[in-house]
Amino acid sequence: MWNKLVLLSVVALTFNYLALAYEPSPLQDFCVADSSSSVKVNGATCKNPMQVQAADFFFSGLHLRGNTSNQLGSKVTPVFATQLPGLNTLGISMVRIDYAPWGLNPPHTHPRATEILTVLEGTLQVGFVTSNPDNRFITKVLQKGDVFVFPVGLVHFQQNVGNGNAVVIAALSSQNPGAITIANAVFGANPSIPWDILARAFQVDKSVVDQLQAKF
Incomplete structure (x- = not known):
């Protein structure tokens, strides 16, 4: 009996720590971000639900090509709670990334999110580096329709390795991945x-x- 109680306690603690590693589940249907509020919380304060409109859950613009005329030759178009208030507290977001020929989204990390990416156009080399002490470099060349995932917190990049433009859509497991x-x-x-x-x-x-x- 004692062993069973210990096992149950360990399992409960394990799931508790797993839960703490991710954004909490919402406690209501939605919490549309109120951009007019000056109150600072871990996220954004909720708009009065009786004032919520369909526009709070809508964003238009991911069909537009980003301006890649910069030193890196890439442009990230975010859809976070700032752009789409209805995302607030839902724990997800997305981006469109455009790449000029040989454009680069340089090595970076998302401290609060795993990223899953799908190629809509072009050919990309992608990769990430595992944590210490191994620091393994894991890389692959992606074509249109391919999907790749970057685990949360790991350094990763994408580079267009073709002579034409490239486009991806990526989803992230945080409303504010950083x-x-x-x-x-x-x-x-x-x-x-x-x-x-x-x-x-x-x-x-x-x-x-x-x-x-x-x-x-």
Whole structure:
């Protein structure tokens, strides 16, 4: 009997920790984000449900090509709770990503979301790196209709490896997944990370750190 109680306790604790790892389930039908409220919560405050309209659950624009005329040759068009208030508390969001020929969505992480991506147009090389100590690089070239998943928190990227434009739609398991672009975060921090820390971490000279910080 005692062993059964211990086993049940372990199972209960396990599921409790799993639940804490994800956004909580909503406690009502919906909680449309109220952009006019100044109240700060973990998410957005709820609009009066009697004032909710169909427009709160609607977004139009993912058919439009993003402007990729930038240094990276890519453009992310988000559909988060900011753009679609009805997503608030539902734990999901999505993006459209456009890539010019050889355009890059550079190495980055989503601290709060797993991402699943499907290619609508073009050919992409995608990849992610596993956590320490292995740091395995897992990569694949995707064609139209292919699907790939990036586990939550892992560094990942996509690059158009074709001579034409590429487009993907990606879904994320958070209404606000966050994005930490590695190069920007490390070399573009404000205020700057001290050069000696970066030089030692990357095992390079100060001149290299100065050059990289100047770019970001």
